[in-house]
Amino acid sequence: MLGLISVLIITTSCTTTRIATLTTDENEKIELFTSNLPQRDYIEICYIETSGGIFHTPQNLLNGLKKKATELEVDAVINIKYDFQAWYPIASGIAVKYKE
Numbered sequence: 001m002l003g004l005i006s007v008l009i010i011t012t013s014c015t016t017t018r019i020a021t022l023t024t025d026e027n028e029k030i031e032l033f034t035s036n037l038p039q040r041d042y043i044e045i046c047y048i049e050t051s052g053g054i055f056h057t058p059q060n061l062l063n064g065l066k067k068k069a070t071e072l073e074v075d076a077v078i079n080i081k082y083d084f085q086a087w088y089p090i091a092s093g094i095a096v097k098y099k100e
Contacts, residue, residue: 061091
């Protein structure tokens with residue numbers, strides 16, 4: 001009984017906190033938006049999604065979205081969402097191109 005209580009305390013009291021940076025540096029051209037939208041006019045190009053293994057961090061997933069967005073030659077990814085498919089984390093969003 002004491003062993004069961006110990007296991008429950010250990011497994012339910014641990015938390016992990018991770019962050020993913022949405023800001024871009026000078027060399028990056030892809031902007032990322034979760035809840036806000038760009039202040040510029042844009043057209044939606046496509047839905048993109050990236051998935052990872054059990055131990056992938058949110059930052060790894062954002063980097064995957066940025067890589068695909070770069071390949072698609074879009075300007076930003078909006079409405080970014082995080083989710084899981086079984087044990088595997090995913091990040092998705094809408095790739096957009098700014099109107100000139």
